[in-house]
Amino acid sequence: MKNTYFTPGPAELYPTFSQHLQTAMDEQIGSISHRSQRFRDIYKFADEQLRTLLSIPSTHGIFFTGSASEVWERVLLNCVEHxxxxxxxxxxxxxxxxxxxxxxxxxxxxxxxxxxGFDAADVEIPAYAELVCLTHNETSSGVQMRTSEMHKLKRKYPKKLFCIDTVSSAPYPDLDFSLIDSAFFSVQKAFGMPAGLGVWIASQNCLVKAERLEKNESLTIGAHHTLPTLWKHYKTFETPATPNVLYIYILGKIAEDFNRIGIDTMRKQTEEKARMLYKFLETSDTLSPFVSQERHRSQTVIVATTGTPDKPKASADVIAAAKSINMIVGSGYGKFKDSQIRIANFPAVSIEQVASLIDELKK
Amino acid sequence: MKNTYFTPGPAELYPTFSQHLQTAMDEQIGSISHRSQRFRDIYKFADEQLRTLLSIPSTHGIFFTGSASEVWERVLLNCVEHxxxxxxxxxxxxxxxxxxxxxxxxxxxxxxxxxxGFDAADVEIPAYAELVCLTHNETSSGVQMRTSEMHKLKRKYPKKLFCIDTVSSAPYPDLDFSLIDSAFFSVQKAFGMPAGLGVWIASQNCLVKAERLEKNESLTIGAHHTLPTLWKHYKTFETPATPNVLYIYILGKIAEDFNRIGIDTMRKQTEEKARMLYKFLETSDTLSPFVSQERHRSQTVIVATTGTPDKPKASADVIAAAKSINMIVGSGYGKFKDSQIRIANFPAVSIEQVASLIDELKK
Incomplete structure (x- = not known):
């Protein structure tokens, strides 16, 4: 019997993944040239679907990297002088x-x-900071920063570039890209794909900055996947190096599936499942929500402390209980490995599956 | 009817690819954690198979990146001070x-x-060069540098680090890793997989250099996929960031298939198919080998000039002829797009398929 993965990434594959993979194999997408019209159509399609899904304006480009971790490096190299x-x-x-x-x-x-978690009121940004790096969803602790707080902060510091890590939450966060300069995610989280592709959204303001830094001989913006090179090729829906063509194809198709459901519905479904999970945790005798402030509780990665102060319970026992009905939940991160569990609430798991998991954990 | 891709990458998928993909889907490899024992076993297996296939000694580590182009940057950042x-x-x-x-x-x-092409005798290496960057197979022009010449050069300059780009030839080149410090390739060429994974082989000498440079405050070895971080995680068969788990699994399986055939046999098959193609080109009225020196002719990417000086022929006509029997050959690179074709001779295409292509091009 197959497992259902509630792990925070790699995670459960989206239900349509295997059918898109089959189509791609039938159409030999794994062999086509990345300099062909067929590839340009694939990139353009993924671009259009992501643009619709995340309300990305034409001021921003959409680029592909090997992972989201790579984007951490790229955005710092390309958008930060000092x-x-x-x-x-x-x-x-x-x-x-x-x-x-x-x-x-x-x-x-x-x-x-x-x-x-952070709210805008907590934050004072140093005068000479060029790039403000925020994490929408801290995958390790299950803390989110609300997008409204990010927008508020940007309005207070309109001249600074804002870059948001949405790795384990996109497409959930409703970022306003008229305020946010850059965001990125990887596909093995809420998009329900295997790992191996990062997506980087960046504005013309980021490009202008990168072009200026590129002329500065006292630093380097890197050589691989620099923003000016990515953007130059993006104009014709190409990439500087051979990208993960197959995954870009599937990402476009899954984004299309998401758009068919509609992003508002998808966000409501995410919130409904998160509500069920947190409600259960709050009434459970053996599990409790780790994040105390409700507004900072992640909607996509729910972290629970196992046991109570009087009766600590090893996370391994909870994980084993879920495993007995073929449901895989994640352990806590780092030093919380044994005392916390993490339950990913991505679109690939249905309300019914979340309900079944809760039923099992109640026992 | 399916096409057979003789393109120099992305290329024809290796015949066993789809069956390995199916097994991976059945086993839900796309969802497993990259911090699990299952993943460490996958990495270890791929490591062992590649080590056997390419005779990689224990002095060298094997690492995964998003692409081979990324390795160009990584090896320069990690192994070159000046x-x-x-x-x-x-x-x-x-x-x-x-x-x-x-x-x-x-x-x-x-x-x-x-x-x-280059021979060792052509080359004098400047005294202060730290890293010698050689390309085994120049995918654009179909020129190879023989490994014996590379080894000769290293023997002449034993203190310099040697790094070999084997992107469009591995596992064909029989590099002696007791001499060669680093090599890299991507999987969408001779390994017959879709693009999206780079493989970087690097020696402890490279690591020592990177560790020294990391302490040097006047430069950076980068932040993502630095050699010290890759190596640290490699000790337990993990990776610093989430890698392309699915492709690493399939790469290990295809390397195992290659080992079952045996690397010597595989190299001989490559040479036999190359011999057939060059022999045809030399006797053809409308196609001729582009590389004049036989010893510099690539065994894995065969480049031909279309037409003759008197009667030039557009490469598009030759490509269309092959396409009529569902065989896809590549166009020339860059400014040679219209006057050359490129025929990849990777393990995924059989002697029979090469013979059929030659028959069609003869018409």
Whole structure:
């Protein structure tokens, strides 16, 4: 019997994935040239579907990388001359910040403890920070930053470039791209695909910055997947290097499936499933929501503490219980591996599957 | 009817690809965690199979990236403090050199015209060059550099790190990794897979260099996929970021298929098919081998000039003739698009298919 993966990525494949894969195999998409009209049509289609799904305006380009982690590096190289600013409250926002340091950027940071979230009112951005790096959904702790807070912050600092990590939440966050300059995600989370493709959305403002930095001989914007090169090829729906053609094809098809359902409906379904999960956790004797502030609770990666202060329970027991009905939930991240579980609430799992998981965990 | 792709990559999928893909789907490889034992087993298996196939000693690690183009950047960032040296005789060796310049390395170059090849005797390497960047198979022009010449050159300059681009030839080149410090390829060429995975082989000497450069505050070795991070995770068969798990699984399986045939047999089959193609070109009235020196003729990407000086023939006509029997050959690269064709001779196409192509082109 097949498992249902409630893991926060790689995750359950979207139900239509295998049929799109079969079509791609039948049409030999794995062999076509990335310099052919057939590929340009595939890129254009994925671009159109993502643009509709996420309301991306024509001021922004959509680019493909090997992973979202690669984008951390690319956006820092291409959009930061000296200083970046990071909100850090978990392992992945920390890694974005670590990348800035590894690239010898002057990286400013505002930190909060694991499990806590940010609101616009908490944040003062240093005067010379060029790029503001925010994480919509901290996959390690299950904390989200609401998009309304991100927009508020950008309105307060309109001259700074804002880049949002939406790796484990897109297409859920309703970002306003008239305010947000860049965002990125990977396909093995809410898009229900295997890992191996990153998607980078970036504005003309980012491009202008990258073009200026490229002329600066005292730094490098990198050589591979630089924004000017990506954008130049993007004009004809090509890529500088051979991309993951097969996954770009499938991503376009899954985005089309999402658009058929409609992004509003998809977001409501996500919220409904999250509501069910959090309601269960709040009434459970053995599990409790890790994130205390309701407004900071992720809608896509739900983190629960296993056991109670009096009666701690190993996460392995909870994971094993779910496994007995072929449902795979994730363990806690890092040092919380044994005391937390993480339940991904992506579009690939239905309300009925979430209900079954809750029933099992209730036992 | 399905096409047979003789294109130099993306190319024909290896005959066993679809069955490995099916097994992977049945086993839900697309959903498993990259921090699970199942993934570590997959990485270990691919590592073992590639190690056997390419005779890679334990001094070298095997790492996965998004593409081979990414490795151009990674090896330059991680192994060059100031100076690199490049042999350039076509568009892809040129790109390796361009990457070095984009990274503000002091890049030395020895150039030859498109269609000409290098021997060890041609080459004098500048005293301060740290990394010698060679291209085994120049995909754009169909020129190869023989591995014996590479080994000769390394013996002459034993203290320099040697890195070989084997993108469109691996596993054909019999590199001696007791001499060669690094090599890389992508899977959409001779391994007969869709694009989306790069493989980087690098020695402990490369690692030592990268670790030294990492401590140097006046430069950066990058943030993503740095050699020290890749190696650290490699020790337990993990990766720093979520990799293309599905393709790593399939690559291991295809490498195992190759090992069942045996690398010697596979190399002989490649040479036999190349011999057939070159023999045909030499006796054809309308096609001729583009590379004049036999020892520089690629065994894996055969480039032919279409027509004769008196009677030039558009490559499109030749491509259309092959297409009429569902065989897809590549056009010439760049400015040779209309006057050359490129025929990939990868393991995915059989001797019988090569014979059929030749029969059709003879008409």
């Amino acid at each position: 200083e970046s600013f990071h909100l850090v409250n978990g392992s992945f926002s920390q890694k974005f910040y670590d990348y800035a340091n590894a690239l010898h950027k002057h990286a400013h940071v505002l930190e909060k403890p694991f499990g806590e | 100076e690199s040296f490049h042999l350039v005789n076509g568009s892809f060796s040129q790109k390796f050199y361009d990457y070095a310049n984009a990274l503000h390395k002091h890049a030395h170059v020895l150039e030859k015209p498109f269609g000409e």
